[in-house]
Amino acid sequence: MSNTEIEKTLMKEVKEMTEQGYRPSTQAVDFVKVLGPERAVNGLTHDFITIKQHNNDGDKRFDVIPTETLKNEVMDGLTNKLKTRGYSLTVSGEKRILSYFSSPTAFNMKAIIGLQTLLPNGMNEWDEQHE
């Protein structure tokens, strides 16, 4: 499936979700503000981020959260790049960075994006231009 088709499918899913009464949570709004709409779409198409729905007694909300794909890409990239420079993550350092993924606030997402910018592939996939 091409990126455009994936985007269309995603948009359809988001539309259906909205029609079912789901609204973005504060976290989702902040998250997309940090990323910007283009990166949010690219992040979804590349499986870097995903949508998680909640229905608490009729209060239908959705969060935008980083995926295992993004976590693995950033953690592996960071570990390898540090290794080439003669450094490694400490146990507490690894926990701290993993906590950015498990608690994806706008601040933590900025930290993740900041780290990914420094890795070999950088933000190329987040910044892809679409026709």
Place this chain on the structure above:
Amino acid sequence: MNSWRKRADGRPDFTEGSPEWAFNKDTVDQLTTIMRQLEKHDYIVQTRILWNPDDKDVDKESLTLEEYQDCINGLSVLAHKRGTDKDGNYYKVIVETDAGDDSINVLAGFGSEKRPMDDLWNQGLIYHKKYDMSELGKFSALWEKINRNLLTIKDVVPIFVPKRPHPQHRDYPTDLSSNIEDRFSEFIDAALDSGVVKRIRKQKKSEPESD
């Protein structure tokens, strides 16, 4: 005496005649739109004419329009968010045009009233891009991102680098240029300071066992 028109504020209208792209009417209109957006987000905005270094002290009153335009190197919009957070941090934006290479440069990020620029990770810059006049579409796309993202974020989230290299960091660069590898070095230094990374210790070679 100059016959060319002066603006309402008494300054010469350098957009008349055949100005360079860096300060023609379309560019001034685009910068004005940016200024209005910044003001809407409660930024204090200043504008400046950037003079060619050799022409800074020239008496501009007696010049013809063409001579006056020749003295101009570009235009600059400087803006910073009104007020600071409790730690003295604030958001700032600079947009400048350059007639030398027909480019537009955008720098946006945060500054600090309490810490020197060199203490700020990547010198406080979150966005730093330069486009030539044929890439105005790309510039506009980036500006839209800044307008939608940076200008609307309420909390300032600065990242600082330590003042001195961490003792474990032996390949610390002395200059603070903004390329990826230098920024990674800065990240390592900050991460060493906060205990996020450590230097890999060389394995000691074990002594060969004697018979």
